Amino acid sequence: MKIGDKMSSKKISVSRYFYNKRLQKITIALFTFMVIFFISSKSIIPEKYNINEGDIAGFDIKAPRDFRDDMATQVKIDKALEDVPTQYTNNTEILSQAIDSIEQYFALAIEIKKSDIDATAKSEKFKAETSITKLGDDDYTNTLKLDENEMKTLSEFLITNLSKILSQGITNDEEAIKKGQADIKKGQVDLDFYIRNDTNLSKSMKELATNIGITFIKPNLTNDTILTEELKDQVVRDVESVVIKKNQNIVTKGEVITSTHIYQMTKAGLLASNSKVDIAIYSGVAALLILMEVLISMFIFYFRRNVYNNNSKLLIIAIIVCINTVFAVGGNVISGYLIPAGFAVIVMSIIFDPLLAFIITIPSAVIIASITNFNIEAVILYLTGAMSGILLSYNVHQRNNFLIGGGVIGLLNGILIFSLGLINNNNITQNLINSSVGFAGGILSAILAIGILPVFEQLFDIITPMKLLELSNPNQPLLKKMLFEAPGTYHHSVLVGNLAEAAANEIGANAILTRTGAYYHDIGKIKRPYFFKENQITNDNPHDKITPKLSTLIITSHVKDGMELAAEYKLPGAIRDIIVQHHGTTLVRYFYVMARNNENEEVEEASYRYEGPKPNTKESAIVMLADSIEAAVRSINTPSSADIEKMVNKIVQEKVDDGQLNDSDLTLKDIEKTKQSFLKVLEGIFHSRIEYPELNNQVKEGMNTIDRI
Numbered sequence: 001m002k003i004g005d006k007m008s009s010k011k012i013s014v015s016r017y018f019y020n021k022r023l024q025k026i027t028i029a030l031f032t033f034m035v036i037f038f039i040s041s042k043s044i045i046p047e048k049y050n051i052n053e054g055d056i057a058g059f060d061i062k063a064p065r066d067f068r069d070d071m072a073t074q075v076k077i078d079k080a081l082e083d084v085p086t087q088y089t090n091n092t093e094i095l096s097q098a099i100d101s102i103e104q105y106f107a108l109a110i111e112i113k114k115s116d117i118d119a120t121a122k123s124e125k126f127k128a129e130t131s132i133t134k135l136g137d138d139d140y141t142n143t144l145k146l147d148e149n150e151m152k153t154l155s156e157f158l159i160t161n162l163s164k165i166l167s168q169g170i171t172n173d174e175e176a177i178k179k180g181q182a183d184i185k186k187g188q189v190d191l192d193f194y195i196r197n198d199t200n201l202s203k204s205m206k207e208l209a210t211n212i213g214i215t216f217i218k219p220n221l222t223n224d225t226i227l228t229e230e231l232k233d234q235v236v237r238d239v240e241s242v243v244i245k246k247n248q249n250i251v252t253k254g255e256v257i258t259s260t261h262i263y264q265m266t267k268a269g270l271l272a273s274n275s276k277v278d279i280a281i282y283s284g285v286a287a288l289l290i291l292m293e294v295l296i297s298m299f300i301f302y303f304r305r306n307v308y309n310n311n312s313k314l315l316i317i318a319i320i321v322c323i324n325t326v327f328a329v330g331g332n333v334i335s336g337y338l339i340p341a342g343f344a345v346i347v348m349s350i351i352f353d354p355l356l357a358f359i360i361t362i363p364s365a366v367i368i369a370s371i372t373n374f375n376i377e378a379v380i381l382y383l384t385g386a387m388s389g390i391l392l393s394y395n396v397h398q399r400n401n402f403l404i405g406g407g408v409i410g411l412l413n414g415i416l417i418f419s420l421g422l423i424n425n426n427n428i429t430q431n432l433i434n435s436s437v438g439f440a441g442g443i444l445s446a447i448l449a450i451g452i453l454p455v456f457e458q459l460f461d462i463i464t465p466m467k468l469l470e471l472s473n474p475n476q477p478l479l480k481k482m483l484f485e486a487p488g489t490y491h492h493s494v495l496v497g498n499l500a501e502a503a504a505n506e507i508g509a510n511a512i513l514t515r516t517g518a519y520y521h522d523i524g525k526i527k528r529p530y531f532f533k534e535n536q537i538t539n540d541n542p543h544d545k546i547t548p549k550l551s552t553l554i555i556t557s558h559v560k561d562g563m564e565l566a567a568e569y570k571l572p573g574a575i576r577d578i579i580v581q582h583h584g585t586t587l588v589r590y591f592y593v594m595a596r597n598n599e600n601e602e603v604e605e606a607s608y609r610y611e612g613p614k615p616n617t618k619e620s621a622i623v624m625l626a627d628s629i630e631a632a633v634r635s636i637n638t639p640s641s642a643d644i645e646k647m648v649n650k651i652v653q654e655k656v657d658d659g660q661l662n663d664s665d666l667t668l669k670d671i672e673k674t675k676q677s678f679l680k681v682l683e684g685i686f687h688s689r690i691e692y693p694e695l696n697n698q699v700k701e702g703m704n705t706i707d708r709i
Contacts, residue, residue, distance in 0.1 A: 024311045029297070032318040033289055036325050036367060040285050043329045043371050045278055049270050053262050061251040063244045063268050065373040071263055072242035080235050086176060087227035088169065091220045095166040098216040099159050101131050105212070106155040109143050119144070134215045142204055154205050161194040162216055171221040187217040244268070246373055285370060292363035299359050307352065316351060316460055317360065320344050325367055327448060328382075332371050336378040337417055337437040339368065341385025342409045342445035346393040346402070347452060350464050354390045361386040377420050381413060381438065388412045389445060406446020413438035463572040468512045471575065472497075472519055478569045479519060482526055488534030489525045492630060493518060495685065499626035500619075503677040507670040509618040517578030518623050520571060524562030524579070528554060548591035548598070552608050555588055559610060577616075582623045584614040584660040614663045621664035622674060625652060629678055639686050641679075648678050 049061060112126045119141075127133075127140045146154065165187045177183050182190075191213045195206050244250065250264045251257065265271050269278060296317075300308045307313045324344040331338040344364065348357035365379055372378035392405035414435035421431035456462050474480070483490045497518035504514035529535040531542055531554050543551045562579045571579075592608040615621040628651045636643050652675055655661055661671070 021309075021311055025314060028311065028314050028318050029293055032321060033286075033293060035322045036289055037285060039322075039325050039329055040289070040367060040370055041282060043332065044281055044285065044373075045269070047270070049265065051257055051262075051265070051271070053257050053259055055257045057251045057253055057255050057257060060249050060253050061265065061270065063246055063248050063250055063264075064270070065246050065268070067244055067267050069242040069244050069264060069267065071260065073239070076242065077236050077239050080239050081232055084228070084232050084235055086173070087224045087231055088171065088173075088176065088181075088221040089224040089227070090167070090169050091222060094216075094218060094220040095163060098162050098166065101216070102155055102158050102162075102212070105130055105132050106143075106151045109146075109151055110148055113144050113148075132212065132215060135211055139208060139211050142208055146205065146208075150202070150205060153200055154209060157194075157198060157201065158209060158213055158216075161191060162213060164194075165190050165217060166220055169221040170217065170219045172219045173221070173223065176221070181221070184217055184219065188214055191217060288366045288370060292366050295363045296360055300356070303359075304352075304356055307356065312460055313352070316456060316462070317348070319456075320347055321360065321364060323452065324364065325371075328368055328371055331441065331444070332378075335434070335437045336372045336375050337381065337413070337434050338441045338444065339372075339378065339382060340441055340445035340448055341382040341413070342389030342392075342406070342442060343448045343452075345386045345389040346405070346445060346449040347456070349390050349393045350449075350453065350466075351456060351462055354393075358386060358390055377417070380420070381416060381441075384416055385409055385413055385442065385445065393449075402446040402450045403443075406443045406449075408442070409445055410439035410442025413442045457572075461573045463513060463574045465512050467572065468516045471571070472512075472516045478523060478565065478571075482523055485526050486522075486529035486532070486535050488536075489522050489529065489532060492534050492634075493520070493522055495630050496521065496623065496626045499630055499678055499681050500622045502681050503622045503626065503674040504619065506673045506677040507618065507622075507666075509622060513574055513578075514619045514622050517575050517582075517619060518626060520562070520566070520575050521579055521582040521623050521627060522558065522562065523565050524558035524560065526565065527561045528558070531555070532558075543591075548595040549607065552588045552591045555591070556583075556610050559583060574619075578620050578623050581613055581615040581617075581620040582627055583610040583612075584624060585609050585612040586624075586628075586655075586658065586660060614660055616663045618665050618670070621661050621666050624660065625655060625674060626678065628655070629682075633682055633686065641683055644682050644686065645679055648675055648682070 044065075047064075051057070051061075108130055109126060112122050112129075115122060115125075117125070122144055123137065123141045126144060127137065130140070143151070165182075168182055170184060170187050171177065171181050172183060173181070192210065195201065195209050195213075198206075201209060244264060244267075250268065250270070251261050255261075262271070269281065297308075300314070300317075307317075321344065324340075327343055328339045331340060345354075345357040345361050348360060361383070365382055368382045369375075369379050388409050389405070392408055393402075417438040418431055418435045421434060426434070453464060453466070457464060457467050470476070474483070479490070482493070497515040500518040501511045501515035503509075504511040525532050525535070531551075533541075546554075559580055559582075563576060566576045566579055586609065587605065588608050588610070592603070592605065595603045595608065615624050629648055632647050632651050633639060633644055636647060639647075652671060656671070666674070
């Protein structure tokens with residue numbers, strides 16, 4: 001392959017790249033990611049220090065953000081765990097078995113006592129059959145000597161008091177005993193106390209109560225490791241973490257660097273040798289930014305497909321988000337409350353629409369959160385400022401209104417900050433300072449928006465309401481030029497603008513764009529004003545001296561001439577579209593008919609049509625209809641309401657039948673509303689007037705004009 005061929009193939013590949021919309025979208029996404037990632041990372045990654053244990057600090061070292069001191073937190077946890085008591089489970093079966101044994105013991109004693117055998121045999125039988133086997137022989141004998149009521153009394157006494165003793169728990173664990181838990185000896189002492197102080201028991205009954213009761217006092221508490229671990233886990237959860245706050249001194253000037261300082265600085269990512277923290281931060285920032293871009297892209301793809309398909313608009317969004325990040329970082333250097341929260345949404349609301357602006361703001365809050373060290377107050381302030389910015393910038397038509405809106409945003413910011421300060425019990429003086437800074441942030445949002453909008457208007461050919469109002473000002477050089485050089489056309493354009501604006505308002509089109517476009521739609525007539533009837537002062541018509549074909553060429557060339565003037569005066573693309581589309585491919589019927597009537601000339605209809613294109617927006621279509629209708633109605637002598645309505649219907653139907661509105665978004669309902677709007681305005685313009693007899697003939701003479709071309 002030759003060198004020239006190689007260079008040619010490279011040019012082709014580069015050309016393909018620039019015209020490949022998918023690659024352009026990827027480039028925009030990467031550009032946005034890299035810019036925001038670089039800015040965010042630089043604002044998050046703290047200054048590094050090369051310092052070692054044992055060094056003397058030559059300056060204060062402050063925490064760059066809030067972070068958890070795991071070492072100090074673990075010390076608190078260990079101390080709290082030392083106080084966690086071992087948990088025990090009371091074995092209730094021991095008490096149940098004791099009660100059952102006592103009841104069976106005395107029931108058996110009553111039964112044997114009623115038998116006919118001798119006392120010795122009764123004692124032997126009782127000893128052999130009872131479940132309480134650790135008593136002495138005298139205890140069995142003495143039990144049988146009690147009458148039935150005494151047995152019942154003794155049984156109830158033992159059950160009641162053993163229940164008290166065993167319910168409080170008996171253990172043989174030395175650690176638990178040291179902490180006050182009852183042991184067997186304590187249980188026996190308690191039983192002895194109950195026996196000595198019971199007046200219903202006789203001496204022999206008390207002796208029996210002691211001997212029987214002691215046999216049932218045994219450990220009934222078991223070490224519950226599961227419950228103990230659960231309690232320890234709860235204690236760990238309840239321990240409040242030790243948090244080093246942002247700007248809190250980690251090391252004070254003159255202090256000896258200890259291992260604790262080294263640990264805290266490592267945790268904060270302040271040591272030059274520590275790269276793990278930086279990698280984690282970079283990874284976190286990258287993940288957040290990718291998530292943000294995915295969410296924004298999905299919303300634009302599904303709900304704003306016209307924006308998604310226009311890479312210039314995507315680039316505008318990317319630049320605004322990047323600039324917003326720069327401003328946020330700059331504001332946060334002074335104070336998190338100074339972040340211009342309303343900047344991005346104001347600009348995007350005016351360039352695009354409020355909903356798109358707010359949806360992009362929500363993921364952007366992730367960036368603000370990371371920049372401000374996830375300061376919840378700053379995030380709330382940003383979202384609230386964004387919402388108020390959208391509400392105040394909606395339908396703004398003058399740049400001065402931005403400052404008013406910025407003041408309102410600042411006021412809302414101040415109220416919000418003050419309210420949050422009251423909730424957090426902030427010092428009243430500091431609260432007022434923070435509120436003042438928030439107010440300044442609102443003003444700053446408006447100032448930045450005012451400053452940046454003209455840049456976007458020029459670089460990306462964006463048309464905003466303010467730009468349109470500036471263009472519609474009669475003092476604009478091009479409009480003044482038309483006023484002086486083609487006054488009839490100027491007057492006609494103003495009337496067309498009134499008609500078009502009313503219709504646009506009626507069907508929900510962009511009324512300001514429609515009116516401004518109407519003002520400029522015929523600027524091409526400035527080059528040859530006297531070839532157009534509205535600018536002819538006398539009855540001398542230059543078209544009478546040339547052929548119909550040449551007349552058609554001159555008439556249709558005003559569109560091309562208008563585009564040249566639009567380029568010279570740097571009119572926005574939306575205005576140029578209206579200029580080039582306002583005649584579509586309409587037939588210049590007057591000269592076409594004249595040519596047809598000339599039998600010596602072969603006539604092709606295409607030669608007598610405008611080059612187009614046809615209107616492809618509602619605004620262009622409305623201007624086309626308003627232009628034709630204003631000229632046609634003005635040609636009617638003493639027009640009545642019926643004449644006006646008939647003419648309007650005729651012109652509109654001709655445009656529809658000729659297919660001039662096929663590429664526009666106008667529906668049949670829109671067309672009907674447009675006609676009604678035209679009629680309302682035209683009747684106001686051509687309403688009946690009082691006739692003055694002495695001037696009547698002059699008026700009539702002035703109104704006798706031929707159809708405007």
